[in-house]
Amino acid sequence: MSAEPLLRVENLVKHFHVRLGAFGEKAATVYALDDVSLDIQEGETLSLVGESGCGKSTTGFTILNLHRASGGKVIYKGQDLTRLDEKHMRPFRRDLQIVFQDPYSTLNPRMTVGEAVGEPILFHKLATKTELKDRIATLLSDVGLPARFASRYPHELSGGQRQRVVIARALACQPKFIVCDEAISALDVSIQAQIINLLLDLQEKYRLTYLFIAHDLAVVRHISTRVGVMYLGRLAELAPRDALFQTPLHPYTKALLSAVPETDPERERNRKRQILQGDVPSPLNPPSGCRFHTRCPIAMEVCSKVVPEWKAARPGHLVACHAINSDLS
Amino acid sequence: MTLVQTNPAMADEEPPVSLWRDAWHRLKRNKLAIFGLGIVLLLAFAAIFGPYLTPYDFLSQDLAARNQAPSFAHLFGTDDLGRDVFSRVVYGTRTAFLVAIVVTVIALAIGTTLGAIAGFFGDPYDRLIMWLTDMTMSVPNLLLVVVINASLKTPIARWMEAQYMATLNPFYRETIWIDFLLVFGSMALISWPPYARLVRAQVLSIRSRPYITAAMALGLSNRIIMTRYVVPNALGPLIVSVSAGLGTAMVLESAFSFLGVGVNPPTPSWGNMIADGLRVWQHYPHLLAAPAAVLGLASVAFSFLGDGLNDALNPRGTK
Secondary structure, rough: OOOOOEEEEEEEEEEEEEEEEOOOOOEEEEOOOEEEEEEEEOOOOEEEEOOOOOOOHHHHHHHHHOOOOEEEEEEEOEEEHHOOOOOOHHHHHHHHHEEEEEEEEOOOOOOOOOHHHHHHHHHHOOOOHHHHHHHHHHHHHOOOHHHHHHHHHHHHOHHHHHHHHHHHHHHHHHOOOEEEOOOOOHHHHHHHHHHHHHHHHHHHHHHHEEEEEEHHHHHHHHHHOOOEEOOOOOOEEEEEEHHHOOOOOHHHHHHHHHOOOOOOOHHHHHHOOOOOOOOOOOOOOOOOOOOOOOOOOOOHHHOOOOOHHHHHHHOOOOOOHHHHHHHOO | OOOOOOHHOOOOOOOOOOOHHHHHHHHOOHHHHHHHHHHHHHHHHHHHHHHHHOOOOOOOOOOOHHOOOOOOOOOOOOOOOOEHHHHHHHHHHHHHHHHHHHHHHHHHHHHHHHHHHHHOOOOOHHHHHHHHHHHHHOOHHHOOOOOOOHHHHHHHHHHHHHHHHHHHOHHHOHHHHHHHHHHHHHHHHHHHHHHHHHHHHHHHHHHOOOOHHHHHHHOOOHHHHHHHOOOHHHHHHOOOOOHHHHHHHHHHHHHEEEEEEOOOOOOOOOOHHHHHHHHOOOOOHHHHHHHHHHHHHHHHHHHHHHHHHHHHHHHOOOO
C-alpha cells in the first residue's frame, strides 16, 4: 500500500441540514458522514459495507461532488475536488463515474439507449459524429448487448439489460474510477451474478478502479480487494478482504460477519451468532465518543467520552476502537 | 468478453416504441378523445380554408332575404341584415382560433419562461415570480379586461386615426387590429399564471429525479440537461394543459365579445353573434342556436381531447 493512491479521501464530512416538525419549525442536522478517510489504489475494488443509513452511499456521492462536502478533502490528480465548482469539476467527471442502484430511474425515459450512451461521447468530444455509431455498438457489445438495442427505449428493456445500459453509459466517458452504488441490489439474484461478472470483466479490460457500495457480504467477499465497514457515518474498520473476513478486529465487524449464514448445514448449526442489542441510534443525534458504544458488547468507560483514533492495528488493517488501540500500546 | 446472451424471443427485429408513439396508440383507443380530435381538426380546417369555400361573403348583406330560417340556400339561415349565418359562423371560427392560438402562444411563452426560471434557479427568483403569479391570479379577469378596453381603446383609435390622416396608409383604417391587439394583450396577461405554475412544478419534480443526478454525474452542462432531460419530460402535462387552454381561450374570447369588450362587429365572433342573437331569440332562435352550438361543440371537443391526452401521456394516473 505504499504506491500513490488513485484517489485520497481525507477527513470527509457531510452534514445535511433538515427541518423537522409539521411546519418545519425545528432545524436539525443529520450527521451523515463524519471524518471518513481512505485511500483508493489504482485497479482495486474497495467495498464499503454497513447497515442502511450508515453513510455508504453518501460517501460515494460526496467523493463525486454530487453532494457538496461539509468538510475534508477528496484528492484526485493533486486537485481537491471538494473545492471545485460544477464547471471546473466537469473535466474530472469524465474520469470518475457512477452506476446507480435503480437503473430505470437513472435513464431518461425519452431517450433511446443509443442516445443515452452517445450523449457523454458527443459532449466530451470522445468521438466524431461519424464514429459515434460504431463507438456505441462497441460499448454495447462490451456490456453484452447487441448493437440493435441502440434504438430501444428503457421501458422496453429488462432490469438487467437496463443496468448494462447504465454501465455502458458510464464506460462511454472512458473513466478510471467507477462508484458502484448498490449497483446490483435492485436486480434478481441470477442477474446479480451476471452483472458482477460483467463488472469484473470490464475491470480487467479497462483497468478500472471500483468503489463498491453494497450490503451483501457474500458478494463483497467475492469481488473486493479491500473492505471498509461503516457504522453511523464513520468508518469502523478497513482491511484487505481476507484479513477482514478471517480476523475481524472491531466488535461491530464481528457482529456483522456473525450474521452471515453458512451454506454447510453442519457449520450453520454450530454458528455462533452475536446479536447486537437495540437499534442504530439516530444520525440526528449520534452518541458521543465512539458511535458504537451504545451497542458494543465490550464497551469501556472511555468509549462514551473519547472518539477512538483511526489507527493501523496491523499494516494495512485500520480500525477505530479503544479496546484494540489500548491492546497495541 | 463475448457474453452475448440473447433471448431467442427478442431476436426478431421489432420497431422500437417511443413514448410518443405509445401515447398515440393509447389515444387512438379512446373514442371520446378521437371524437374531440376530429371536431378540432374540422374546426381548424374551417378556420383556415372555410372563408374561401363558403358561398357567401360574411359581410355581404342581402336585405331582400332578412331573418330567413335555415334552408339549403342558407344552411343556418340569415340574420337581420340578410347576412349568411353559416358564413359568419365559419369566419367566427377563424376569429376564435386566431385568438385562442395567439393568446395561448403568448401566455405559454411568458409562463414557460418564468416557470422554468422559478423552478430551476430557485429563490430569490422563485419567490419573486410566484408572488407575481399570485398577484396576477388575484385580479378579477373580467374587470381587468374591461378596464384595459375602456382606458386604452379610445387613445389607440385616436392615434390610428391621426396616423391615417398623416400617411393615408389604409392599414390604419382597419380598426379590427385594435380589437385584436387589446384582446390578445389582455387575455394573454391573465392566462399565463397557470402555465407558469405548471412548468415550475414540473421542473421542480424533474430536477430531483435520479436521471438528472445521473446526467450531472456524466458532466453534462446545464443547458443540455435543461433541453434534453428536463424539457422533454415536462412536455406531457404541458401539452394536456395547452389543449384544454385553447378551449378555455375560445370560451373566454366569446365571453368578452358577448359583453362587448372583445372583437367588435362587423367582424364575426361567436361571442358577438350570440349577443346579437340573444336579443331576438324568441322570433329567430337559429341566430342564437348556430353560434352557441358551435362554441359549445368546440369547447367540449377541446376538453375531450385534453382528457384523452392526459390519459395517453400520463398512463400511470389511470387504470
